[in-house]
Amino acid sequence: MPYVILPASSQNLHLYYELFGSGENKILFIMGLLTEGAAWCRQTAFFTEKTAYQCVTYDNRGCGRSSSPLCLHYSTSQMAKDALGLIDHLQWKQCHVVGISMGGMIALELAVLAPERIRSLTLLATHAGGLSGQAPLIGVYHIMQSIFLKDEHTIIENVLQMLYARNTLSNSERRKSFYDYHMERFRKRIRPSVVGLIGHLAAVCRHYVSYAELLKIRYSPFECLIMVGTEDRLVREANSYILQRVLGCRLIKLDNAGHGLQNEFANEINEELFHKFETVRKNESTTKSKREIPTDYATEIQAVEQCCQHRTHCFVHDLMGFFK
Incomplete structure (x- = not known):
């Protein structure tokens, strides 16, 4: 099984990954909270059939077959460094980046960390942190249930309610299909360690990408795409x-x-991703697309950093004792 060993404090992080296809157009898929990279199976199956593409999925630190370092380095910014270490290991000069949920948070951090390595950025069901990023109470309830429930049938039913929309679950055929899919994954899964569990929850709670950093992404040389479900x-x-x-x-x-977009609307998402990537490829073959940075860019960044909402977010983070 393929692993890459990355430095993590004084320990070594073993990051498990899987490669699909062998094309020259690279795609990095980043999965979310306590979920293995194999959950991208509907996307990897689609792009494996496209000979021009190669994609990689991986298990984030503290999850699946990747190791759980006994350290405090569990944050979306650190996980972005893990992702960068992976594409360095694969010797990918650039790649399309697709992230969902916590994976989208990691993707945002990666875009801030190494914008020159990204050809396009796609964010599914995610946020930039701060006050608006707090999960709805119903979401917190489902997450807690998934941690403490013991009966596998009850666990899967909770997962379905957490990830999928009412319209999907009211269709008996689709409901059974997703039930069987999650039951199979549940029985094959590697239970996260206590360190991994706490680390992932802490990473989500601490996540914060400032408006200034978002503006830097906006004026980076790659295009962004956002997808969201109305019943997340x-x-x-x-x-x-x-x-x-x-x-x-x-x-x-x-x-x-719902929240599980990559499964629930797999066909639509795959087609949108493919169209996006092909558009990028065609644009690059004619002229290098780059957004024009306004002359007052530095002033705009400074104004955003000093705005009231930004300072409020920072105050709340400091009050809670979370530091990036």
Whole structure:
């Protein structure tokens, strides 16, 4: 099984990954909270059939087959460094980055950390942190249930309620299909360690990408795309509109979709991703697309950093004792 060993404090992080295809156009898929990279199976199956593409999925630190370092380095910014270490290991000069939920948070951090390595950025059901990033109470309830429930049938039923929209679950055929899928994954899964569990929860709670950093992403040489479901129980839909407004990019709203977009609307998402990647490829073959940075860019950044809402977010983070 393929692993890459990355430095993590004084220990070594063993990051498990899987490669699909062998094309020259690279895709990095980043999964979310306590979920293995194999959950991208519907996307990897789609792009494996496209000979021009190669994609990689991996298990974040503290999850699945990757190791759980006994350290405090569990944050979305550190996990972005893990992702960068992976593409360095694969010797990928650039790649398309797709992240969902906590994976989208990691993708945002990666875009801030190494914008020159990204060809396009796609964010599914995610947020930039701060006050608006707090999960709805129903989402917190489902997460707690998934941690403490013991009966596997009850666990899977809770997962379905957490990830999928009512319209999907009211369809008996689709409900059974997703039930069987999650039951199979549940029985094959590697239970996260206590360190991994706490680390992932801490990473989500501590996540924060400032407006200044979002503006830096906006004026980076790659295009962004945001997708959101209208019945997401874990991440408020409004967060995607905030991201869309600041990043100045296209937003796709999927009606009757929950948090598990990559499964629930797999066909639609795959086609949108493929269209996006092909558009990038065609644009690059003609002329290098780059957004023009306004002359008052530095002033704009400074103004955003000093705005009231930004300072409020920072105060709350400091009050809670979370430091990036």
